[in-house]
Amino acid sequence: MSDPGRGYHDMGGLPAGPVERGEHDYALWEKRVDALLVLLSDKTRDLVRVDELRRGIEQLGPGAYDELSYYERWIASITGVLLGKGVFTSDELGRRMAEVEARAAGDRT
Amino acid sequence: MSDTGQHSHDHTPRPDQDGPPSYYQAMETAVRELLIERGVVTAEEVRAAVEAMDARGPAQGARVVARAWSDPAFKARLLKDGSAACAELGIDMGPTHLVVVENGEKLHNVIVCTLCSCYPRFLIGLPPDWYKARAYRSRVVREPRAVLGEFGTEIPDDWEVRVHDSTADMRYMVLPRRPEGTEGWSEAQLAGLVTRDCMIGVTLPKAP
Amino acid sequence: MTTRFAPGDRVRVRWAHPPGHIRTPYYVRGKTGVIERVCGSFRNPEELAYARDGQPARPLYRVHFDQRTLWPGYQGRAKDGVEVEIFEHWLEPAGAAKEGGT
Known part of the structure; x- marks a missing residue:
């Protein structure tokens, strides 16, 4: 970025290639990420604000911003907000992710 | 300017069940389970929210x-x-x-x-x-x-x-x-x- | 709600580049436009982004910019425009004779 005062996500007016119109149907896990944000940002919970989600995405940095898919960016950011608020710890999350991966491996055998 | 990241990921459906879950899929499952266990959301609420968005x-x-x-x-x-x-x-x-x-x-x-x-x-x-x-x-x-x-x-x-x-x-x-x-x-x-x-x-x- | 601007007022977007979560796009900063409507008052996203309450709510406007004031050499009709939502603290009054730019 030539201008440090311009966020990487703030792209209005920059040169870019043609619009590629291919589309994909969202996978169930992507829809669940969307659902989690709808729930966590609702009036009763107010736990992950949309602006917190966006800030987390903006702070992923240029590499991750382009390399991750849309809902990968979302879950990465939602998770960061929840860690920051102490809803769970990194250790709890890491152990649970390992369990999830082990369960999936078991399901495939 | 290329836009490869979003496209290479988003252009094809990524079903849930084929192969091992990706790092971020595992993160989604783990986060959801922890939120349910801690009483922040219920499994039913997540299911209903997915259905509601599907209906839109x-x-x-x-x-x-x-x-x-x-x-x-x-x-x-x-x-x-x-x-x-x-x-x-x-x-x-x-x-x-x-x-x-x-x-x-x-x-x-x-x-x-x-x-x-x-x-x-x-x-x-x-x-x-x-x-x-x-x-x-x-x-x-x-x-x-x-x-x-x-x-x-x-x-x-x-x-x-x-x-x-x-x-x-x-x-x-x-x-x-x-x-x-x-x-x-x-x-x-x-x-x-x-x-x-x-x-x-x-x-x-x-x-x- | 007390608002500093009304529809039809000419405003200039502040030329500023603070770090943080900013919802004023770079391409309109320093540019002059006209208030299209008052949207209401909303919690400040720059504060909400850091888990604060975003209060007091701030007036939000839709501001119309002529394309030709935003992009040098704009190819298109003179009347073509962009409308952008901008919070009041990003706007200052613009003199009637002033044209866009920084």
């Missing part, structure tokens, strides 16, 4: 457009307060403040979110991939006619093009003009002419 889609917006084409008083209310008018039709707009922008005889509107991907999702469902991608977000504010041309939409030189950048709390829907030759059509017939892309403003409804 362009057909819902098409119904609103068809009603506006058929009922001038409704159209006036829709332009004044989009969310309230949609609620009249039983549509749950959630937290959305909907602004409806009307195409005119020589005025074309198109919607974007240059900063992220704000979209009238409570009305017409989740956005298409191209709406969230760098090419559309970067270019449509600066060269709208060229971008519209890539969608096959040629706007005559003497028309005004107005781009709406959803930067804060409003969400936008384009109200296209009713095509010629549809006199006497029912709302259901009219709704059949209205596509998602018409409501984003990258295409125009096709005359019958």
